[in-house]
Amino acid sequence: xxxxxxxxxxxxxxxxxxxxxxxxxxxxxxxxxxxxxxxxxxxxxxxxxxxxxxxxxxxxxxxxxxxxxxxxxxxxxxxxxxxxxxxxxxxxxxxxxxxxxxxxxxxxxxxxxxxxxxxxxxxxxxxxxxxxxxxxxxxxxxxxxxxxxxxxxxxxxxxxxxxxxxxxxxxxxxxxxxxxxxxxxxxxxxxxxxxxxxxxxxxxxxxxxxxxxxxxxxxxxxxxxxxxxxxxxxxxxxxxxxxxxxxxxxxxxxxxxxxxxxxxxxxxxxxxxxxxxxxxxxxxxxxxxxxxxxxxxxxxxxxxxxxxxxxxxxxxxxxxxxxxxxxxxxxxxxxxxxxxxxxxxxxxxxxxxxxxxxxxxxxxx
Ligand code: GDP
Numbered sequence: 001x002x003x004x005x006x007x008x009x010x011x012x013x014x015x016x017x018x019x020x021x022x023x024x025x026x027x028x029x030x031x032x033x034x035x036x037x038x039x040x041x042x043x044x045x046x047x048x049x050x051x052x053x054x055x056x057x058x059x060x061x062x063x064x065x066x067x068x069x070x071x072x073x074x075x076x077x078x079x080x081x082x083x084x085x086x087x088x089x090x091x092x093x094x095x096x097x098x099x100x101x102x103x104x105x106x107x108x109x110x111x112x113x114x115x116x117x118x119x120x121x122x123x124x125x126x127x128x129x130x131x132x133x134x135x136x137x138x139x140x141x142x143x144x145x146x147x148x149x150x151x152x153x154x155x156x157x158x159x160x161x162x163x164x165x166x167x168x169x170x171x172x173x174x175x176x177x178x179x180x181x182x183x184x185x186x187x188x189x190x191x192x193x194x195x196x197x198x199x200x201x202x203x204x205x206x207x208x209x210x211x212x213x214x215x216x217x218x219x220x221x222x223x224x225x226x227x228x229x230x231x232x233x234x235x236x237x238x239x240x241x242x243x244x245x246x247x248x249x250x251x252x253x254x255x256x257x258x259x260x261x262x263x264x265x266x267x268x269x270x271x272x273x274x275x276x277x278x279x280x281x282x283x284x285x286x287x288x289x290x291x292x293x294x295x296x297x298x299x300x301x302x303x304x305x306x307x308x309x310x311x312x313x314x315x316x317x318x319x320x321x322x323x324x325x326x327x328x329x330x331x332x333x334x335x336x337x338x339x340x341x342x343x344x345x346x347x348x349x350x351x352x353x354x355x356x357x358x359x360x361x362x363x364x365x
Contacts, residue, residue, distance in 0.1 A: 042068060070096060098199060204238055286359060302351060
């Protein structure tokens with residue numbers, strides 16, 4: 001399952017948001033999970049297509065695709081030098097696929113700020129510096145370890161070292177290596193470095209409940225927006241407190257509540273959608289009488305790999321995939337009619353799966 005980490009300085013609203021996530025999860029019963037750690041929350045990716053499929057296939061069970069949010073507490077100034085939870089905190093970030101950084105944009109005299117005053121740009125930069133320093137340290141170690149191989153003129157080692165140096169130069173200037181242009185091949189190599197500063201990131205601007213209507217009047221939020229533009233980073237506007245309230249309501253009540261706030265969807269859903277896009281994630285479906293289910297895959301994955309998401313046996317013994325595009329199902333009304341019109345394709349191992357494909361895998365055990 002994909003993992004997104006929630007980070008931020010103390011008192012910015014991380015726990016409030018995280019509690020909203022776990023509360024929402026408690027209501028969504030019936031999902032087969034292993035034991036969940038206290039700092040891990042499961043969210044569901046809302047997808048209207050799933051409801052439509054449920055109407056057509058009338059399954060016993062409908063299972064949305066899910067995502068893990070991890071509350072990574074303990075980031076303070078100096079973390080890369082071991083302050084606060086220090087390295088432990090940084091190693092948790094290494095494990096996530098995306099970083100959601102909560103940024104405080106609410107003024108509240110009763111909630112102190114670690115640096116005295118609310119200033120989201122200073123906060124973002126504090127975190128940026130910590131992540132940069134941690135990466136510089138791990139890059140220096142890697143460069144050193146490669147020395148021997150570089151001396152033997154190993155082509156791979158030389159290329160790797162050059163990449164590392166290039167990234168380090170960028171970090172030394174306090175810039176973001178995420179914004180650099182790399183080739184596919186370089187990105188593959190960089191992936192193995194598992195750098196914190198290469199992880200996809202979004203800013204979650206946490207504003208006060210009253211300010212949710214008029215974000216243009218919130219100077220903190222406006223500052224975050226212009227900073228994010230520079231950094232080519234997406235911003236999601238939320239009020240963690242409102243998310244808490246939404247999460248404690250039943251689904252029907254949630255809609256009314258959102259409408260009252262003039263919102264189309266909860267901030268949490270937007271966080272999920274944006275991180276989904278950011279990670280290049282897509283959804284395919286399996287549909288039948290027992291179960292209609294959504295599965296997350298990475299853009300560009302081929303049919304056998306997608307089958308492997310369900311079970312590794314499906315990938316190993318992959319033969320073909322019966323594939324029906326969601327749009328074709330809608331056009332022809334039922335799977336049967338779509339089939340009669342030749343819309344159910346038999347795809348082989350080189351087929352690149354598309355968002356919305358409804359798949360039935362054939363495999364040898
Ligand atoms: P964390 O340290 O980042 O996990 O922050 P918390 O979620 O514990 O929040 C710190 C304090 O800020 C708590 O007292 C929250 O109730 C409060 N808080 C969080 N979000 C908001 C908000 O949107 N508006 C206001 N006024 N207070 C908030």
